[in-house]
Amino acid sequence: MRVAAAIAEVPTAAINLIDLSRQSPLATVGFDGADSPRDESMCAIQFRTGRFVHVADCFADPIYASNPWVTGERGDVRFYASAPLITPEGYVLGTLCVFDAVARSLRPDQASRLLDLADVIVALFERRRHARATADLAAAQERTTRLLETVMDTIDVGLAVTDADGQITSLNRAAQSWHGVAEIPLSSDQITLRGPDGAAIKLAAHRVVDDCDDVIGTVVTAA
Known part of the structure; x- marks a missing residue:
């Protein structure tokens, strides 16, 4: 997460996984992450579009101005950007997001590098998932072999x-x-x-x- 924050030149970043009811930070930098209701999540607002989100000033954006992470109820976010985490099958798991308490804008190269980093994160997820599936299959085959031998x-x-x-x-x-x-x-x-x-x-x-x-x-x- 420090890499994402460094790319965007901001103090805070997070990998957020989003399900039907909550947002769960998988990793954070610059703040202590904790699960929060999905209806309070900034990332959940547009993550299903599969597009990169870049909001230079959340106070002036009608979509985000009333969010509790912007109003001060949950946080003091002024700048916000996020890259979706999309699996090869097209499922959006959540976002890689960066934010700051002051208004700012990302350069095109920064946005591109955040999208690349999001792809790397998804690739690591997929590798871990395949490794777990392979281990489960091997264990099942071993159980079947032992049963057959018995x-x-x-x-x-x-x-x-x-x-x-x-x-x-x-x-x-x-x-x-x-x-x-x-x-x-x-x-x-x-x-x-x-x-x-x-x-x-x-x-x-x-x-x-x-x-x-x-x-x-x-x-x-x-x-």
């Missing part, structure tokens, strides 16, 4: 799972017991299973999902 180990049918190239990726408890080892063989051709009586066991291989290119389930049954 189920596989509770049945008495020997089960070998291979990839599309025929490489075995998993043997359940029954298959390991028949094969006599816990290590996974290199390919299905190298499996020599034997039953409890020592007799060779015939492999009956069936694709569990015929249209799946990645995983083939091989069910091992006795001759």
Whole structure:
């Protein structure tokens, strides 16, 4: 936020997220931020337009003159500018805003740099969101794998799972017991299973999902 304030050459700046009922400052500089009702927010007035807002003198602007952040009830804002935080899908999350207690104007290059900074902030949001989604997906896959392995180990049918190239990726408890080892063989051709009586066991291989290119389930049954 110090970067935004430095760009605008003002003492105060904030990243505000706005929902249906409130404005929440994610980061501030120059003042202590706190949640406030949306109907009192300066940022909420025009943020959905998706346009950069630049008000040199809020006292003289009919849209902002009666706002509690301008009248002194909540603050003493005289100059105000904000860049919308817009996701790639077009959702406006809130604003990057800068303000001051004295009237002033931004130069075009300052406005452009604030818009660029808003894009950087959204990119960081998106990166964090994708990282969280990836972590959640990995955790869900791990839970599914553990559940599948548990189920596989509770049945008495020997089960070998291979990839599309025929490489075995998993043997359940029954298959390991028949094969006599816990290590996974290199390919299905190298499996020599034997039953409890020592007799060779015939492999009956069936694709569990015929249209799946990645995983083939091989069910091992006795001759």
